[in-house]
Amino acid sequence: MQPQIDNRPENRVNATIPPQQSTPPPPADRLLAVAAGYEVPTEVHEQVLNESPVLEIDRFNLWYGTKQALHGITMPIPDKKVTALVGPSGCGKSTLLRSVNRLNDLVQSVRITGDMRLNGDSIYDPRMDVIDLRKRMGMVFQKPNPFPMSIYENVVYSLRIDGENNRGVLDEVCEASLRGAALWDEAKDRLYDSALGLSGGQQQRLCIARAIAAEPEVLLLDEPCSALDPIATGKVEDLIQELRGRYSVLIVTHNMQQASRTSDYTAFMYLGRLIEYGPTTEIFTKPILHETEAYVTGRFG
Amino acid sequence: MSFNKQSPRRLRSAHSSLAAHGEAWVWLTGGSLAIAIGMITGLLLFITVRGASTFWPAAMELVELTDGRRVLGEITAREEVIDQSDDVPKPISRKLVRTANFEIDGKHYEWFDQGEILQISLPEWATAVERLEGGRFHGFPLRLLEGDRIVAEGSAQTWQAFVAVHAAARRRCCEALRIDRHDRGVLQRELRAARLAVVQADLDSGRESSTFAAAVASEQSVIKRTASQSVVLDQKTAALRNANVAWRVEFATAAGEKKMLALDSIVRAWQPNRLSVLGKLGVYGARWREFLVDDPREANSAGGVFPAILGTVAMTLIMSLLVAPFGVLAALYLREYATRGPLTTAVRIAINNLAGVPSIVYGAFGLGFFCYVLGAGIDDIFFQASLVADNQPTFGTGGLLWASLTLALLTLPVVIVATEEALSAVPNSMREGSYACGAGKWQTIRRIVLPRALPGIMTGLILAMARGAGEVAPLMLVGVKKLAVDLPIDSRFPFVHPEREFMHLAYLIYDVGFQSPNSQAARPMVFTITFLLIAIIVLLNGTAVWIRSRLQRRFIAQHF
Numbered sequence: 001m002q003p004q005i006d007n008r009p010e011n012r013v014n015a016t017i018p019p020q021q022s023t024p025p026p027p028a029d030r031l032l033a034v035a036a037g038y039e040v041p042t043e044v045h046e047q048v049l050n051e052s053p054v055l056e057i058d059r060f061n062l063w064y065g066t067k068q069a070l071h072g073i074t075m076p077i078p079d080k081k082v083t084a085l086v087g088p089s090g091c092g093k094s095t096l097l098r099s100v101n102r103l104n105d106l107v108q109s110v111r112i113t114g115d116m117r118l119n120g121d122s123i124y125d126p127r128m129d130v131i132d133l134r135k136r137m138g139m140v141f142q143k144p145n146p147f148p149m150s151i152y153e154n155v156v157y158s159l160r161i162d163g164e165n166n167r168g169v170l171d172e173v174c175e176a177s178l179r180g181a182a183l184w185d186e187a188k189d190r191l192y193d194s195a196l197g198l199s200g201g202q203q204q205r206l207c208i209a210r211a212i213a214a215e216p217e218v219l220l221l222d223e224p225c226s227a228l229d230p231i232a233t234g235k236v237e238d239l240i241q242e243l244r245g246r247y248s249v250l251i252v253t254h255n256m257q258q259a260s261r262t263s264d265y266t267a268f269m270y271l272g273r274l275i276e277y278g279p280t281t282e283i284f285t286k287p288i289l290h291e292t293e294a295y296v297t298g299r300f301g
Numbered sequence: 302m303s304f305n306k307q308s309p310r311r312l313r314s315a316h317s318s319l320a321a322h323g324e325a326w327v328w329l330t331g332g333s334l335a336i337a338i339g340m341i342t343g344l345l346l347f348i349t350v351r352g353a354s355t356f357w358p359a360a361m362e363l364v365e366l367t368d369g370r371r372v373l374g375e376i377t378a379r380e381e382v383i384d385q386s387d388d389v390p391k392p393i394s395r396k397l398v399r400t401a402n403f404e405i406d407g408k409h410y411e412w413f414d415q416g417e418i419l420q421i422s423l424p425e426w427a428t429a430v431e432r433l434e435g436g437r438f439h440g441f442p443l444r445l446l447e448g449d450r451i452v453a454e455g456s457a458q459t460w461q462a463f464v465a466v467h468a469a470a471r472r473r474c475c476e477a478l479r480i481d482r483h484d485r486g487v488l489q490r491e492l493r494a495a496r497l498a499v500v501q502a503d504l505d506s507g508r509e510s511s512t513f514a515a516a517v518a519s520e521q522s523v524i525k526r527t528a529s530q531s532v533v534l535d536q537k538t539a540a541l542r543n544a545n546v547a548w549r550v551e552f553a554t555a556a557g558e559k560k561m562l563a564l565d566s567i568v569r570a571w572q573p574n575r576l577s578v579l580g581k582l583g584v585y586g587a588r589w590r591e592f593l594v595d596d597p598r599e600a601n602s603a604g605g606v607f608p609a610i611l612g613t614v615a616m617t618l619i620m621s622l623l624v625a626p627f628g629v630l631a632a633l634y635l636r637e638y639a640t641r642g643p644l645t646t647a648v649r650i651a652i653n654n655l656a657g658v659p660s661i662v663y664g665a666f667g668l669g670f671f672c673y674v675l676g677a678g679i680d681d682i683f684f685q686a687s688l689v690a691d692n693q694p695t696f697g698t699g700g701l702l703w704a705s706l707t708l709a710l711l712t713l714p715v716v717i718v719a720t721e722e723a724l725s726a727v728p729n730s731m732r733e734g735s736y737a738c739g740a741g742k743w744q745t746i747r748r749i750v751l752p753r754a755l756p757g758i759m760t761g762l763i764l765a766m767a768r769g770a771g772e773v774a775p776l777m778l779v780g781v782k783k784l785a786v787d788l789p790i791d792s793r794f795p796f797v798h799p800e801r802e803f804m805h806l807a808y809l810i811y812d813v814g815f816q817s818p819n820s821q822a823a824r825p826m827v828f829t830i831t832f833l834l835i836a837i838i839v840l841l842n843g844t845a846v847w848i849r850s851r852l853q854r855r856f857i858a859q860h861f
Contacts, residue, residue: 143730148752162739210734
């Protein structure tokens, strides 16, 4: 189902009007102000704007039915860099991620305004073929979701659905992707066994291999380690490190250490709004807002 | 929470609280299960024991009565009854004896009170004879004759001679029967085809046309050819029958009456009192073999049930082949494509209600629509000649195809509901993963959802098969017959004949058990047929379960 795109000027920005204009001024604390329904500005560090973006999110609003989940998100995602989305549960990180490859189309009640552009192509353009769009991205989910087929078939799934049946091409992609996902050594002797027989960590790396098999322009990782034990988490994090520079990665995480270890840029979201966005080192060491500092150091959230 | 010293919360002793421990619930739930299992195993055990013991050669007992009568038979039941004839009712025990010899005393079975019975013995030469017609005969062998010549005399010699010649006579008899039924059937079918070709040519191009003349000519040649073949067959059967006709066996009943039986009218004979366990097993096996592979005799109450086995299996399989794609596609649309709303809810409720419609209604629908509308339409277009020449519908009457379709309709709700369950059990994360790879909806369904849901779909199919194989009422209307001459599947092109009427085990149970003029004699047969039907359903389901478990291992085994 095509989500309805509402581009009327009054809806484009500031979709939520503060409850009463005449009430006392908003609280000094921005998070409290957001919670009370006020508009707050987004703090974006200079460096982010200097990078060349692969994905531009432009004044993006999203509603589930009548409930607004994303409020005027505007952020460029730098090319060939790892960008982390952090924030407390329910702040819209996953919703934002799923909006990038339009998985939210599957939810009937979703309505959006604003746009995103992938290398200049409007994602929400009615002429954009959503299947073509998704082929340009890879996504890895919170829980490993290998398909009920062999490891080999899992990896080459996106090629298979394109009708690629040349054994040589498939073999090559399979090996390259499994090597890219650091799973080749463990899986090369059991390529034709069921993928469901792998351990949780291996399954997640298989999902990453599947996501990078089609050479995506952007890799979307939705809390890829939340269902894994620390050792498997370490392996996946190492993998993200290796993918850095080759792919543009957008990763949602609840784990501050993970964000600081793996990402180049970090965005802090709160209740559907982007609060602060900048280089990871600055966000974690000298953020502009004390609210961000409170969250990333664990004093809040 | 406040901790008030004045009124502490009363702590109930865990020992006294039934609700906390829930011991009672364990007993209640466990008890329910035990009762259910008890009933099911009881029923199965009852049917198995009764069904499996039918063909066991029971001991032949000679009952001497106080009034001087002597009766030879198998004691098949004992019971205690209250004798009401006296002033003081008192319990008496009585025995049911299978006396056979229906043509002599008009009974197959007889009850004897304990008081009437003087003595019971096991005579060595007591013989049970299964005949082609007239039911069982119990007696003692006296003489074996060929024409007027006495071949053997006395029980021992007669029996020995009988065993020596009977097998060959029986073979000749079977061969003659096979020629009559099969070879002559082939000739008749050829004749009919030629005759119908003439009618068809008449209908198509009129009597003046060259095709009509050609058809008439070919009919003439077929008539000539079949006539000559028929003469050959006549000679063959006459030779076979003549070789048998002189042979007769004379038996004496327990009462001393003499009875002459033609050798080839005897299907088999055995002397249970002389048989060892191994010998009894031989007779038992032979009777089972006849039951499984032969045609029925004597209004289905004896002989085999092979046509019914074939009919049941063929119908169940065709039904499954029809219902599986329909049901799965319907459920796929309902679950994967249809927008959730009042309409889909209404459709779903309607489907569930369909499962509750009495099956005879489906039968009436099948007869009214499939046979009389669809079938009549097919006949009008393709089989007009048969309709015109013989006034005999081909598809316009009950048959294998219509019966299978009717049952497919009947079991459709089961398959749809089970498939929907299976589809909704496929985790959404898998669908999303597939979409995220750039797969379209149909690609996702075909490559991810369907394989994963296949075991659940199989479960639905298993339930449907079990339901369909055991259904009787609708089948009576749409093609199951008490006796079908031709098998629905045979070795003649096109091998499966969907228009033919057929026999069905479940209907056979009804027919033999409740429509037979001699229900007591048929009762053991009913149990055996029931046993067989259950065994077939178990076999079909077992196969399906085996396939499902293989699929399950392949697609669902989740590892974490």
